[in-house]
Amino acid sequence: MKIAVLGTGIVGQTLSGRLIALNHEVQMGTRDVEKTMSRTTGDNYGNPPFREWHEKNKQVKVVTFAEAATFGDIIINATNGTNTIAVLKMAGTAGMHGKTLLDLSNPLDFSKGMPPTLIASLCNNNSLGEEIQRSFPKINVVKALNTMWCGIMVNPDMIQSGDHHAFICGNDVGAKMKVTDLLRQFGWKDSSVIDLGDISASRGTEMVLPLWLKIMNTVGSGAFNFKIVRN
Amino acid sequence: MKIAVLGTGIVGQTLSGRLIALNHEVQMGTRDVEKTMSRTTGDNYGNPPFREWHEKNKQVKVVTFAEAATFGDIIINATNGTNTIAVLKMAGTAGMHGKTLLDLSNPLDFSKGMPPTLIASLCNNNSLGEEIQRSFPKINVVKALNTMWCGIMVNPDMIQSGDHHAFICGNDVGAKMKVTDLLRQFGWKDSSVIDLGDISASRGTEMVLPLWLKIMNTVGSGAFNFKIVRN
Numbered sequence: 206m207k208i209a210v211l212g213t214g215i216v217g218q219t220l221s222g223r224l225i226a227l228n229h230e231v232q233m234g235t236r237d238v239e240k241t242m243s244r245t246t247g248d249n250y251g252n253p254p255f256r257e258w259h260e261k262n263k264q265v266k267v268v269t270f271a272e273a274a275t276f277g278d279i280i281i282n283a284t285n286g287t288n289t290i291a292v293l294k295m296a297g298t299a300g301m302h303g304k305t306l307l308d309l310s311n312p313l314d315f316s317k318g319m320p321p322t323l324i325a326s327l328c329n330n331n332s333l334g335e336e337i338q339r340s341f342p343k344i345n346v347v348k349a350l351n352t353m354w355c356g357i358m359v360n361p362d363m364i365q366s367g368d369h370h371a372f373i374c375g376n377d378v379g380a381k382m383k384v385t386d387l388l389r390q391f392g393w394k395d396s397s398v399i400d401l402g403d404i405s406a407s408r409g410t411e412m413v414l415p416l417w418l419k420i421m422n423t424v425g426s427g428a429f430n431f432k433i434v435r436n
Numbered sequence: 437m438k439i440a441v442l443g444t445g446i447v448g449q450t451l452s453g454r455l456i457a458l459n460h461e462v463q464m465g466t467r468d469v470e471k472t473m474s475r476t477t478g479d480n481y482g483n484p485p486f487r488e489w490h491e492k493n494k495q496v497k498v499v500t501f502a503e504a505a506t507f508g509d510i511i512i513n514a515t516n517g518t519n520t521i522a523v524l525k526m527a528g529t530a531g532m533h534g535k536t537l538l539d540l541s542n543p544l545d546f547s548k549g550m551p552p553t554l555i556a557s558l559c560n561n562n563s564l565g566e567e568i569q570r571s572f573p574k575i576n577v578v579k580a581l582n583t584m585w586c587g588i589m590v591n592p593d594m595i596q597s598g599d600h601h602a603f604i605c606g607n608d609v610g611a612k613m614k615v616t617d618l619l620r621q622f623g624w625k626d627s628s629v630i631d632l633g634d635i636s637a638s639r640g641t642e643m644v645l646p647l648w649l650k651i652m653n654t655v656g657s658g659a660f661n662f663k664i665v666r667n
Contacts, residue, residue, distance in 0.1 A: 322560045322561050323560055325560060325561075328559065328560050329553045329554055329556060329559050329560065329646075330553050330556075363667075364665055364666055364667050365665045365666070365667065368665060369663075369665040372647075374650075399651065399654060400654070401647075401650045401651070401653075401654055402650065402653070402654065406647075406650045408646050409646035409647030409648075409649070409650045409651075410647060412643040412644070412646050412647065413643065413644050413647050415560075415639050415640035415643050416603075416637075416640030416641060416643065416644050417640075418640070419605075419632045419633065419637045419640045420630065420632070420640075420664060422632075422633070423630060423631070423632055423633065424630075424664070424666060426666070428666060428667065429664050429665060429666035430664075430665050430666075431662050431663070431664065431665070432600075432662070432663040432664075432665045433651060433655070433660050433661075433662065433663075434595055434596050434599060434600040434660060434661050434662070434663045435595055435596070435655060435657070435659060435660035435661075436594075436595050436596065436659065
């Protein structure tokens with residue numbers, strides 16, 4: 206499948222790397238290709254510059270947001286949630302009409318220091334997932350996997366043989382089926398994917414981030430996930 | 437132990453019933469004792485009027501908020517989160533100084549219909565747990581158990597032999613130890629209680645409510661809980 210990944214940070218890298226290992230054709234979208242490829246500094250979390258990752262993953266083509274969006278049959282939003290709406294406007298959404306957008310991002314606001322809050326206008330009575338769907342009604346937005354560290358997104362078996370849950374929501378049933386199929390390729394069992402209904406449920410999955418961050422601080426690692434336990 | 441339970445709704449009833457079964461001395465606080473005892477209608481969830489529950493649990497003394505707060509060595513807040521600050525002011529917090537307040541409540545705002553949001557001023561950059569601690573600095577607020585249905589709070593073994601988690605947070609270590617001891621009596625294993633640090637973590641545990649509600653709608657029951665899965 207042709208898959209576009211918007212965003213070249215660690216989330217975009219992790220998704221792209223896994224997708225090419227699954228023999229998908231991947232293009233990564235970025236604001237300024239030359240700038241992304243020539244950057245010599247890593248991110249704030251100690252990850253190396255993008256070009257080091259790309260050295261080892263050369264079959265991934267790095268293009269503009271607009272080119273990637275036009276290329277992909279499925280588009281994955283791995284941009285910083287603060288920028289997502291602006292990025293999608295820049296990408297020129299005409300190339301995405303009728304397509305599935307898998308939104309992994311969270312509207313984290315680091316502007317007032319740690320721990321981040323959510324962006325106030327995208328919290329409680331709104332969410333980034335809903336805002337994307339409302340802003341671009343011709344794209345089928347599916348929110349999924351945003352409640353966990355990216356390593357687990359693409360390899361659920363890395364903790365407790367995948368015995369934990371992913372949440373998915375969106376207004377278009379066909380788009381959710383496409384994303385569920387992708388999740389299956391990543392290793393998610395159908396019984397581990399909980400469909401919470403329409404895109405308004407992204408309010409719930411995004412608002413879990415403050416708890417996620419506290420748990421990460423407590424257990425000292427992002428390598429955990431939520432499981433819904435019942436009889 | 438002498439334990440005060442503020443609030444006579446289903447959460448207060450469930451906690452009080454379990455506490456007397458554990459041989460604690462329990463007083464329940466309410467705004468207007470006579471009104472609570474004479475009410476003939478149940479709540480919006482189909483639970484019978486308070487007096488029917490009290491018929492079977494007569495050793496629980498029903499008193500004013502202020503009397504209960506003075507009586508209890510530990511005070512449990514099982515009031516509606518919308519009213520909690522007003523109730524605590526009414527209770528006269530002098531009787532609670534130096535005591536532990538276990539806060540179970542969530543600042544759910546049903547005023548705009550279903551699903552509820554959180555009260556805007558108690559979300560994202562604040563929380564009810566923090567607001568209580570800030571308003572009443574001489575009380576030791578411990579937020580715990582607010583991420584689950586009340587039946588599970590007092591009987592974790594009812595689902596999957598207790599193999600799931602409770603979160604606890606608060607500024608006073610001694611108060612957290614007292615609450616942890618109470619949790620142990622309810623059946624919580626120490627390994628199932630995750631201490632998230634100071635009271636600011638209640639922001640995270642309260643913000644999980646929108647997801648909790650979506651999951652409840654999806655699985656069709658409140659009899660589930662979160663488990664943090666890791667290697």
